[in-house]
Amino acid sequence: MKTTISKEELQGSIAAVRSLSPLVHNITNYVAMNNSANALLAIGASPVMAHWRDEMEEMTSIAGALVINIGTLDEQWIEGMKAAGQAASRRGTPIVIDPVGAGATSQRTATALELIALTHPTIIRGNGSEIMALVNADIKSKGVDSSASSHDALSAAESLAKSTGAVVVISGEVDYITDGTTTHTVEGGNPIMTAVTGMGCTATAIVGAFAAANKNPLVAATAAMAVMSLAGERAAAYAKGSGSMQVAFLDELYNLTPENI
Amino acid sequence: MKTTISKEELQGSIAAVRSLSPLVHNITNYVAMNNSANALLAIGASPVMAHWRDEMEEMTSIAGALVINIGTLDEQWIEGMKAAGQAASRRGTPIVIDPVGAGATSQRTATALELIALTHPTIIRGNGSEIMALVNADIKSKGVDSSASSHDALSAAESLAKSTGAVVVISGEVDYITDGTTTHTVEGGNPIMTAVTGMGCTATAIVGAFAAANKNPLVAATAAMAVMSLAGERAAAYAKGSGSMQVAFLDELYNLTPENI
């Protein structure tokens, strides 16, 4: 794994998550809920999954970060996302939005844009197609997988960062993390990660934990992506297929410390 | 694993899925979503899970197959299933229906029958009790597990195939795949597969991928069941229990190619 943040920034970010154990409130999709919760526990954070509109105000008030992921969307969940997003925004709690499948349907693109406008997220994380679709409504995705490389989406990410004030993360062979002016990169990971469902959603959840523990969202998001990449390449070294990859990835995340990166 | 389709048909079907990587749109239950998505990725397809009525028209328009599984049902999801099913039916997109728990409650039996009448599915896959319950409303299931052998359900399957025009798949110790006239079988797998939740739902998802990549639904469904059986028996050879079975099954699916069957 290679990244443009310093080793000290990465170590400090991991240490902060492990010592603060931030409560990360996730409104995420059904597919990735279990993986995301396990990944958050493995890196030392405390996950809570909750989407009921009526409890969003209270749940958000005890959380260190809010993660909104639109992977399996419907009206009722959008209500919960809006209520939580507005409450978190009012409190200044870091918000991370994952626009899963933006570009696959116009409803997803519109919902992602509406949530961004309403909540002013700290960080937006998606794959190349998703980030491009948020900037140019003509971009189409094939479902939830990217049809663009992360590099193709870089100028869209910079423009999205400037227009929203959010740090924008594009996952891919190379991850780009930009505030519109400064851009960090993370290289590494392993292609087998794309054969494990919810890996992108897990990245978003981990970004939430790091944003809760580090006041600099550009460094926090980069450190989170570096951790994903590192755990991914360590796990891929001995995984025998996509099933054992999922298991090994959690083990490596669990065993990752500031000292052994 | 033993099957009545030819080795060439099986190899061709696997190769088609791996080369086309069809987008499979799943409206499936909460329990099996993660497994199904991982299994689709492992065999080379591209899964998307989406149920929101408003995006069904668009999501279906980009999908190579639609899989509807009624495992964890409610009114809102039924709306999404109907909208997606009708849109896919209009476009001629292959539809696979899994009547989970038909026979356990009359609401499930009625919903499955309504979806079949409305969408004209290409393939229906269930266990013995479920298939029998679709033909004879007096048949009762014990929850979502079968209380009948697959062979007991064969004449019901043939009759269901004739009345609906769908290929009907009965999973069990022997799998039967019938269009009402021609019946294929798959023998193999391992009893430990029944101790892993969502294995039947995963089979349905894989059937969807094969139906998207092969215009002959009888061969497609048989090839899909053969792949399940083969990955299952390879995994069972070294699994230490139901937990490692789930992991090994995905690994074996991931490593399965036309060459190594």
Place this chain on the structure above:
Amino acid sequence: MKTTISKEELQGSIAAVRSLSPLVHNITNYVAMNNSANALLAIGASPVMAHWRDEMEEMTSIAGALVINIGTLDEQWIEGMKAAGQAASRRGTPIVIDPVGAGATSQRTATALELIALTHPTIIRGNGSEIMALVNADIKSKGVDSSASSHDALSAAESLAKSTGAVVVISGEVDYITDGTTTHTVEGGNPIMTAVTGMGCTATAIVGAFAAANKNPLVAATAAMAVMSLAGERAAAYAKGSGSMQVAFLDELYNLTPENI
């Protein structure tokens, strides 16, 4: 693992679950559904996950126990929980309630208390904070993780048992199982279990299976917690992290018999 029930009671309880294979109807959260279903299959029970209000009467009528877990709550699910709980209560079917996150939001505490009042559960299982929050509304939890030790909650558990007539289980380093007068304990397990999401929810599901197979809820609940503890410590002996722990735990549950405890 050390417990205050006799070895014969523990063996008899395990044997009863394995021979009766009770159908356990779960209305549980999205995060833990897959784990809970797999754990129920591993111990020999038959899980069904269903929450649709319209089918609750029929589904409950075929179930040996009903498990209600409020982990990912909303209005629609509360409707299903109430319908199922009232139907099960009317029939005398054992009901187990898991008040996930009681104390984290007032809506969760209120919902848990309302369900308890309405359904008269046989068993209530939670962590220290959750049990304390049900007795004293001023107790606050940090999300779904406990901020109190199980021992701190013991007097609250005894009082809750007396006021509701339910057996109350507090999970923690030591598990306490009390009917308000007699209190059993289970010691063992391993701290890595807290790094696997849904482990508490899984315990609740297993308690449901044991309550379906054993008419004495105090012994049933204690035996279930002993089984969790035993499988947990066996798995922890060779797990390499939280990912392989989840897998190994299911394997150990699958391989657990009255003979090898």
